[in-house]
Amino acid sequence: MVWLRLDGAQAATDQLAQLYQSLGEVRVIVLADQPDGDEALSLFSAGVRGYCNAHATAASLRQIAGVIEAGGLWIGESLMKRLVVSTRAAISRLPVARLPLGPVSGEGSPMSALTKREVEVARAVASGASNKEVARQCGITERTVKAHVGSVFQKLKARDRLHLALMLNGQRPS
Amino acid sequence: MVWLRLDGAQAATDQLAQLYQSLGEVRVIVLADQPDGDEALSLFSAGVRGYCNAHATAASLRQIAGVIEAGGLWIGESLMKRLVVSTRAAISRLPVARLPLGPVSGEGSPMSALTKREVEVARAVASGASNKEVARQCGITERTVKAHVGSVFQKLKARDRLHLALMLNGQRPS
DNA sequence: ACCGCCATTGGACCAAAGGACAATACCGGG
DNA sequence: CCCGGTATTGTCCTTTGGTCCAATGGCGGT
Numbered sequence: 001m002v003w004l005r006l007d008g009a010q011a012a013t014d015q016l017a018q019l020y021q022s023l024g025e026v027r028v029i030v031l032a033d034q035p036d037g038d039e040a041l042s043l044f045s046a047g048v049r050g051y052c053n054a055h056a057t058a059a060s061l062r063q064i065a066g067v068i069e070a071g072g073l074w075i076g077e078s079l080m081k082r083l084v085v086s087t088r089a090a091i092s093r094l095p096v097a098r099l100p101l102g103p104v105s106g107e108g109s110p111m112s113a114l115t116k117r118e119v120e121v122a123r124a125v126a127s128g129a130s131n132k133e134v135a136r137q138c139g140i141t142e143r144t145v146k147a148h149v150g151s152v153f154q155k156l157k158a159r160d161r162l163h164l165a166l167m168l169n170g171q172r173p174s
Numbered sequence: 175m176v177w178l179r180l181d182g183a184q185a186a187t188d189q190l191a192q193l194y195q196s197l198g199e200v201r202v203i204v205l206a207d208q209p210d211g212d213e214a215l216s217l218f219s220a221g222v223r224g225y226c227n228a229h230a231t232a233a234s235l236r237q238i239a240g241v242i243e244a245g246g247l248w249i250g251e252s253l254m255k256r257l258v259v260s261t262r263a264a265i266s267r268l269p270v271a272r273l274p275l276g277p278v279s280g281e282g283s284p285m286s287a288l289t290k291r292e293v294e295v296a297r298a299v300a301s302g303a304s305n306k307e308v309a310r311q312c313g314i315t316e317r318t319v320k321a322h323v324g325s326v327f328q329k330l331k332a333r334d335r336l337h338l339a340l341m342l343n344g345q346r347p348s
Numbered sequence: 349a350c351c352g353c354c355a356t357t358g359g360a361c362c363a364a365a366g367g368a369c370a371a372t373a374c375c376g377g378g
Numbered sequence: 379c380c381c382g383g384t385a386t387t388g389t390c391c392t393t394t395g396g397t398c399c400a401a402t403g404g405c406g407g408t
Contacts, residue, residue, distance in 0.1 A: 053341045057297060060343055114229070115354065123231060128337045131395070142394095144356050150396065156229060160364095161395075162336050163302045167227045169234055169343065289384060305365070316364095318386050324366065334394095335365080 016048065029064060031056070114155060121148040125161050126168035190222065203238060205230070288329060295322040299335050300342035 016028065029050035030043050043051055050064050114122065117138075124134040131149065135142040149161065158164040190202065203224035204217055217225060224238050288296065291312075298308040305323065309316040323335065332338040 057300070057342050117355065122229070126231070128334075128340055130334075140355085141357060143358065146396070147356075153396085160302075160304075162339055165336055165339060166302055166343075168229055168231050169340075291385065314385085315387060317388070320366070321386075327366085 013043065016043070114152060118148050118152050118155070121145060122152045122156075122164060122168065125149060125152075126165040128165070187217070190217070288326060292322050292326050292329070295319055296326045296330075296338060296342065299323060299326075300339040302339070 019028070020026065027049040029052070030048050031052060031054035052060070052064060056064070120138065121134055124137065125131075129137070131142050131145045134149075135145045138145070152164065153159065156164065156167060158167060193202070194200065201223040203226070204222050205226060205228035226234070226238060230238070294312065295308055298311065299305075303311070305316050305319045308323075309319045312319065326338065327333065330338065330341060332341060
């Protein structure tokens, strides 16, 4: 694991090339002050293994380090979306099987199934959109967005949009 | 990759044991409707490879699948914190070196360094705490929390607490 | 036809979040 | 000693976020 600081005056990719030359086999994770999709892309094609916000939590960094240690890449959610096209192939190559186990009796819980609209709204909110923005991109009133959001909160037992975001991103609010 | 539905009436661990018996070499990721740390722990000791919210984004799930494919575990931020004690050893075993590269000239950017207090507040906020809660757990006024939060927003160019959360968790808001 | 679920929207209302402008106090360095 | 950065708190005000009660229209199943 290497910690270094890029010289702002020189192209990052050049410095990386230089680094790879002098050190040979290294795995680089770039921590950016102001993450940018395009920068990330060029860095990845320059051989970088991970790219995330410079202010990420220690826990996040450990997690990232773990992933890269295991031979993976860490690209973050948004960039992930931009890369889906090129990676979908690799992902869909995974063998998938479905095993219904038991009569799906359990169910029990408080019926947490979200409707299509609710899922749509929930995802938007979880990615940082305001009610107004969600309203615009869904072509509905902000009032209606609130209705859906509220219903999502109930079903998922989230107390506010931030907790919802944490949940939908594979984490759990404290 | 296996998709199945646990029978609510039977202990999850029992069903897992059964599953492992019938399928042998499988990697299980549990998607919980209401994630719970203790449940997660018992599931992990039962051999589960991943544990996250059942409503996680498709992108998140792909990411998780990737990590597990690479031989890793996916435990999520909060549980991670609970496990730090037991995993710290493994993590600190990673070789670490520091290479100052260049005269740290760049710097340039708009001075993004957060103060200790700001980091403390930012982390709390990013984990889902309200201003009031942060105030309580820091022993300061809610007003002061707002001051710090505001300053963090400026330095990190986050437009609101949700975006801040997304940033601090290794992602990037859309 | 009636019922339940979904999507939609309205209005009112209250709490939380953020921004604007400003003040006080501590601390370390030139 | 004065200056700058940090920490703290204040008030005022605007914008968002969330909840409650209520209503309308569509759709599929009994």
